[in-house]
Amino acid sequence: MSSGSQALGGQSRCGWLLGPSLDKIIKNAAWRKHSHIVAACKSALDKLETLTDDSSASTPLYGVASVSDAESFIQPLILAIDSSSPKVVEPALDCSYRLFSLRLIRCEIDPSEHPHSIIFRLIDSICKCSGLGEEAVELAILKTLLAAVRSSTVLIRADCLNQIVKTCYNIYLGGVNGTNQICAKSVLAQMMAIIFARVEGDSLLVTFNTVSVTELLEFNDRNLNEGSSIQFVQNFINEVVFTNVVDADLNAKPLPELQEADAKADEKPDSPHAELPDKDDLSSYSKIRDDGVMVFKNLCKLSMKFSSQEQSDDQILLRGKMLSLELLKVIMDNGGPIWRTNERFLNVIKQFLCLSLLKNSALSVMSIFQLLCAIFQSLLSKYRSVLKSEIGIFFPMLILRVLENVLQPSFIQKMTILNLLDKVSQDSQIMIDIFVNYDCDVDSPNIFERTVNGLLKTALGPPPGSTTTLTPVHDLTFRFESVKCLEMIIKSMGVWMDQQLRLGEFGVKNNNTSDNESVIESNPSLGASDEVSLPDLELHQEVNSEHSTATLEQRRAYKIELQKGIALFNRKPSKGIDFLINNKKVDGTPESVALFLKNTSGLNETMIGDYLGEREDFSLKVMHAYVDSFNFDQMDFGEALRFFLRGFRLPGEAQKIDRIMEKFAERYCKCNPNSFTSADTAYVLAYSVIMLNTDAHNSMVKDKMSKADFVRNNRGIDDGKDLPEEYLGALYDQIAKNEIKMKADVSSIPQSKQTNSVNRLLGLDGILNLVWKQTEEKPLGANGDLIRHIQQQFKAKSGKSESSYYAVADAAILRFMVEVCWGPMLAAFSVTLDQSDDRSATNHCLHGIRHAVHVTAVMGMQTQRDALVTTVAKFTYLHCAADMKQKNVDAVKAIIAIAIEDGNYLQDSWEHILTCLSRFEHLQLLGEGAPSDASFLSGSNPETEEKEKEKDKSLRSSFTSLKKKGTLQNPVVMAVVRGSSYDSTSLGANTSGLVTPDQINNFISNLNLLEQIGNFELNHIFAHSQRLDSEAIVAFVKALCKVSMSELQSVSDPRVFSLTKIVEVAHYNMNRIRLVWSRIWSVLSDFFVSVGLSENLSVAIFVMDSLRQLSMKFLEREELANYNFQNEFLRPFVIVMQKSNSVEIRELIVRCLSQMILSRVDNVKSGWKSVFMALTAAAADERKNIVLLAFETMEKIVREYFPYITETETTTFTDCVRCLITFTNSRFNSDVSLNAIAFLRYCAVKLAEGGLICNQETVPADEDPSIQVVKDTATPDSMEKDEHASYWIPLLTGLSSLTSDPRLAIRKSSLEVLFNILKDHGHLFSRAFWITVINTVVFPVFKPVTQQQNTTWDSETCAVATRCLIDLFINFFAIMRGHLSAVISLLAGFLKNPGQGSASTGVAGLMRLVGELGGGLLTDDEWGCIFVCLKETAGSMLPGFLKLVRVMDRIEMPNVGQMYDDGEMLNGNGTIEDHEDDNLQTAGYVVSRMKTHISTQLLIMQVTSDLYNMHQESLKASSVKTVLEIFSQTVTHAHELASETTLHEKLQKACSILELSDPPVIHFENESYQNMLNLLHHLLTTDPDLSSEMEIEPQLFSTCQQIIKLYLNCSKEDKKPEVHWILPLNSGVKEELGARTGLLVAGLRVLSEVEKERFGRYAGRVFPLMVELVRCEHGSREVQMVLSDLFQRCIGPIITKS
Secondary structure (H helix, E strand, O other), X not given: OOHHHHOOOOOOHHHHHHHHHHHHHHHHOOOOOOHXXXXXXXXXXXXXXXXXXXXXXXXXXXXXXXXXXXXXXXXXXXXXXXXXXXXXXHHHHHHHHHHHHOOOEOEEEOOOOOOOOHHHHHHHHHHHHHHHOOHHHHHHXXXXXXXXXXXXXXXXXXXXXXXXXXXXXXXXXXXXXXXXXXXXXXXXXXXHHHHHHHHHHOOOOOOOOOOOHHHHOOOOOHHHOOOOHHHHHHHHHHHHHOOOOOHHHHHOXXXXXXXXXXXXXXXXXXXXXXXXXXXXXXXXXXXXXXXXXXXXXXXXXXXXXXXXXXXXXOHHXXXXXXXXXXXXXXXXXXXXXXXXXXXXXXXXHHHHHHHHHHHHOOOOOHHHXXXXXXXXXXXXXXXXXXXXXXXXXXXXXXXXXXXXOOOOOOHHHHHHHHHHHHHHHOOHHHHHHHHHHHHOOOOOOOHHHHHXXXXXXXXXXXOOOOOOOOOHHHHHHHHHHHHHHHHHHHHHHHHHHHHHHHHOXXXXXXXXXXXXXXXXXXXXXXXXXXXXXXXXXXXXXXXXOOOOHHHHHHHHHHHHHHHHHHHHHHHOHHHHHHHHHHOOOOOOOHHXXXXXXXXXXXXXXXXXXXXXXXXXXXXXXXXHHXXXXXXXXXXXXXXXXXXXXXXXXOOOOHHHHHHHHHHHHHHHHHHOOOOOOOHHHHHHHHHHHHHHHHHHHXXXXXXXXXXXXXXXXXXXXXXXXXXXXHHHHHHHHHHHHOOOOOHHHOOOOOOOHHHHHHHHHHOOHHHHHHHHHOOOOOOOHHHHHHHHHHHHHHHHHHOOHHHOEEEEOOOOHHHHHHHHHHHHHHHHHHHHHHHOOOHHHHHHHHHHHHHHHHHHHHOOOHHHHHHHHHHHHHHOOHHHHHHOOHHHHHHHHHHHHHHHHOHHHOHHHHHHHHHHHHHHHHHHHHHHOOOOOHHHHOOOOHHHHHHHHHHHHHHHHHHHHHHHOOOOOOHXXXXXXXOOOOOOOOOOOOOOOOOOHHHHHHHHHHHHHHOOOOHHHHHHHHHHHHHOOHHHHHHHHHHHHHHHHHHHHOOOOOOOHHHHHHHHHHHHOOOOOHHHHHHHHHHHHHHHHHHHOOOOHXXXXXXXHHHHHHHHHHOOOOOOOOOOHHHHHHHHHHHHHHHOOOHHHHHHHHHHHHHHHHHOXXXXXXXXXXXXXXXXXXXXXXXXXXXXXXXXXXXXHHHHOHHHHOOOOOHHHHHHHHHHHHHHOOOOOHHHHHHHHHHHHHHHHHHHOOOOHHHHHHOOOOOOHHHHHHHHHHOHHHHOOOOOHHHHHHHHHHHHHHOOOOOHHHHXXXXXXXXXXXXXXXXXXXXXXXXXXXXXXXXHHXXXXXXXXXXXXXXXXXXXXXXXXXXHHHHOHHHHHHHHHHHHHHHHHHXXXXXXXXXXXXXXXXXXXXXXXXOOOOOHHHHHHHHHHHHHHHHHHHHHHHHHHHHHHHOOOOOHHHHHHOHHHHHHOHHHHHHHHHHHHHHHXXXXXXXXXXXXXXXHHHHHXXXXXXXXXXXXXXXXXHHHHHHHHHHHHHHHHHOOHHHHHHHHHHHHHHOOOOXXXXXXXXXXXXXXXXXXXXXXXXXHHHHHHHOHHHHHHHHHHHHHHHHHHHHOOXXXXXXXXXXXXXXXXXXXXXXXXXXXXHHHHHHHHOOHHHHHHHXXXXXXXXXXXXXXOOOOHHHHHHHHHHHHHHHHHXXXXX
8 A cells, every 4th residue: 555545544543444445436436426425535534534543432433432423434435335336336345345354343233223323324235236237346245245244343133134145145146147146155155154153152253164165066056157266256255254353453342242242152052041041032042143043044934935836937036945955054064062952943943944844855956855965964963863853754755765766766866865875874873873763763763774775775776677767877876876875884883883892881872852961062262163073972971871772672672573563453453463462562451452553653544444343352342442532522523523533444344334433422422411312313423424524525426415415314313303404514514625534644645555555654644745746846835734734743753752862882782783784785785796897886895794794793693794704705706716706806805804803703704714715725726736635635555656746747737737728628627617616615526517718718817816815815814813812713713623624524625724724823822821722722622533533544644743743832831730731632642542443543643642741741740641541542452563662651651750640630640550450451462461560569659658749748848758648547547538549449440350361470460469569558548448449459359259250260360369368358357357257258159169179269268267367366246257157158059059959840851771772763753852852951950060069068067067166165155056057057958958859860860861970969968967966966065054055955866866767767768568578678778878877876876975864855755766776777787786885875774773
């Protein structure tokens, strides 16, 4: 500015600005035409010369103290602007712009309060000059008005603000060019940004966003762009917005209005108490917010202006409508928390903006639809928490309807929706909130589910065979965009899940607009750009503890069940009601069902009517309850009927209508008792009204019913009387003018069946009919009632508790979302992958599946996760490589990415991934020309080795030539090229069919494609296994083992890829904690066992060697006591050793174990158990070399490393003993067995010495361990608690079982070692343990002998065993005396053994035992026990023997003569001969058994007699009595046996025929009587007291009598009583008499030696027998001599005395 111009305005700030501008106006004005303007300007200049700045001035112009002066300065500008001369107007406008932009104007502009304000007149003039039609003037006006609004020192109110907006609005509609129109639009947008930023802060001092001109042209007015118009306008806006403010501005005195505004800005604008007064009282709101509400309402009203029917194509009105919508979009995009928290602003949105959206939805203009979608996106993103019910209406109306239209969509419209969904999906919280608040709300539509299903329909395209208007290009575009949206949805779900799981926030956040809310406070200094960036969720953080994810789950489940019931009801009402009652969605009472039918949306009204008209009892009760739920009190009859029929459609059947109308009439009369005479009147009249309604409003009825007809039809219905004609006429008019119809029939436009089925369930019938049936732009007209009805729905829903808004932070809600969306997503992704080769589309699908796998895996949804992973695995086409494409390679990359990113959650899905990796590696090897694994997995037969080498060489050259030529017909290549199904175990499963050269060429090119993936990516998965968590690594190893098993079991192409990876993974993860490693090894162990038992020897050897390597590495780690990891690790060796049929494998295992143990002996702890188990299996092997190799290892272990065996776990000692015992049973080498026995004795010595290291912990440090053990166990108390019992038993029982070994040396050695151990170390045993040893070790040794089983024992073994037993018993008699009876029974059992050596051994043992112990050691009871045992032994033989003897009763023996005389007859009849032979054999067996029996009985009697004779002084009466019972028992048995004459005859015949000696029955009887006689005589003579006590005397005489009778009976056998002469005895009788002579002589001598007095008492019994003896013939003179002596001594004195 020049120096001259500086002096024009004086020294004041206003003067600096006004002076040059007024001077320019003067120069540009016409002196005549504009003389008044010039005069005003000069006057103002004169005043400015003397003006000085007054900072305390309160006039509208800064620094001017007088209001009149201020007006005189502004008035020239007004006059210049009103001049309509562009040259004059322009400098005035420029001066006005600078006054506003530099904030020199400071005032409140409110025409209602100050209509003559100079500043208002200035703005008014500026607005009015917009009609000049000059480009520069229009731009200057826009610039000035924006600067006025932009100024923070000017508060523009109400009408003035409206005028400014209207002026810009008009310039936009009628600007001279496109640039000015764009500029006007941008200015309006910037004004809205400024105004509503101030509304947010309730202050003029706020920051705000600068609009983007490019974004403003997104939907409309692109055609106005004139080259650089956009950049020009953007600079224009920036110039106004960012104009520098002079420093003096800070010193100016604020206006009172601004002070008030600043004071309010310091308050909390979001405080509900400060900002939410009563609706009708708005006085407490600030002026700024009042004006903001006014502008918003006016914009909404402008957007709802529709063209008249006469001018339906009014483009200006349409542009204005679009501009208002765009401005509303700017406001909503920049809106802050006040729109959600302030009830007034919220109501403005609901009442005006939502109504505008609703009305404009009826238009077919695409740009308007796009704007509506953009505004709806803003509402959804930022205001969904307070617009739940509204969004629930608009989402289906705007988005779902277009999305679900697959056959005839509008391309732009659907692309708009798809782009909207893509943007919305990027906000993860939006999708979660939609699902929680709508899909989980019973009264809301399933928005999320329908969105996903709509995207699926779009991705799949029109169904085959359907008629569509889609072009192929548009269809492909839709498919791509829908897949992209689905990918974004599942991606946002995954992002949200990761955020929640990382933050750890759980719970449900409830935002109810009726409650006080905790809202983030906004700083007035922050602009709207900062506030709008806050997501809706973060602005509502109130947590409702009453709700949780479980509650939402219940709500979701309830909704699903309810919708199922409604759908079933709409098909079959009775079944639907039953379903709802059974699932407890409705109570089973008629009242509850009636309320359900009355209040539930989505029910088919026709079906409701049919159900209410049913005649079943329950349906009838429901109908009655339904009707009774209405209150018709004080209602007109016609209105009551109309109200009643709103909820259902009357059925077509007359009987059903009759029942319903009858109940209605009854209810109406009950509510209005004075209305009719009776209910019959109401019933008939109701029928008439129904008929009238049908007649009047059915287009099919031509002849309409007149009022007179209606009146005539109803005559006499009131109990014979007529109803008033006026009443009937009024009723007629009411029905004729207003049809009775249901609530759903508000719109008269017919609905399709599909629309009814979908939208009725959502309660959107009327809305969608209104919006989408209108195809022209026209006013609502008759549909105004519908709009009001929808608004009422909004209010009704907002009042329900269900309208509460829930914001969930628990990731568990994703489970329910995934259940809804995973199926459609999988279908969309799969179809696109299968049908499309567009890499962008397929990548979206693969990324979508990756995100879906991530969500389902982390949430633990196994079925969904497995299905997704399987889909990707199948699309890799690795099983059919010849058909691969780039998308399949991308699928392989996706598989690898899934494995690395979500490995911790894949579980069973690892199998599919690892299968793909296996196949990929196979193809890699083929591409490199490497030989197949089968080449070295086959057997190493020397004859075929050279052939295999040649085959490998040719195969490798084949693959090399394959890559060069591509025409080779190699069998391996052909099998791979042909491919197979995904589920086959190998690539070459399909072996049939030829391969064309084209297929091979494709295969080669695909191998080149696979080179995109290197070995690093492949191996990275296995190396990455170290980072998997404990659960995941176990699942990974399981899957790897399963895949490896499939590889190895392949018949055509076995492979070891996964097997080698198993070893690698085991190495990688060996350092995990032991608990995890044990779980891993549990899986690997089973795998190694299975493979180790493989029929393929090479595979088995390979895996065993791998196991050895792992074991060596594992044994490097030290193990603490009482752990079992090593044992588990080495267990596979044991199992394979036990089950393998391969000699090579078993030998390899023994060598592996030997190497491992001998090299890692220091670290082996629990592993000893498996080592000994494996060696035990080897010891029982059928191959000698394996047994010897194993024993060599065992020998070294025992000799050199015995202390290590029990270092940490003493139970290992038992395993070692079992192993040695198994070696003792080796049948290959006696030296092995004998050495093993010797090692057992060594183990016993170590055990006795306390050689178990772990037991030393209980021994004091200053005492020797072995001494401590002996000392402890030597005491009686410690003997009761033997700590080593579990270690002794296996050792001792093993030796005990060896005693029955068929080898004599082994038997003797084991017996000696066993009893020596017991003898040497028995003092260490407790009494209780001794009992166990005797029962489980000692006695079982003699079990085969005592039970007379087939035994390998000879007499020598028997003698050794008996001697050892007696020695042991004698040495430890104090402990073992309790088992005396058992030992005696055992020795007595020898007596029953048929072997002579066994019997003699038993006799010798018994005599030795009693001889050693009889010298006062045995008690009376023990003596009694000995004899009782002998008695029981003898008695136990009798039943069996007698049973055997009875067999002879059924057998007839042939005579000896007949056997020879009739030889020819016998030879001629084979049957008789065979039968007699059998009888003879039986008889021979009986003879043999009888001889044995007799000898045993005599032996027992002899032993008893000897024991009595040797120790009679030690025996008491009870023992003697037992001895006597033994003799008596034997005598009785012998006598009975000798009395079986028939038996003897048969046996004699059999013996004669068989040339056998007769059984010694007579001898048996004689010996038994002799022993009995000797015992009785001895007792009688030596111990009179005992004899008297036991009544020996009568027994003695009785025995003598029996002896004499036996002799007499024998001598009288062949003599008959009537014969009076004496015949000589035959030879048989003489022989028998001779045998009995000795016994008779002994008996007579005993009688002769008896005292005379005693004899005298029994002489009467004996004398007759003696007389008979005199008469008998005797074979010996000794009888006569003894008999003579008896007469002389005993009989003679008696006769002499008498």
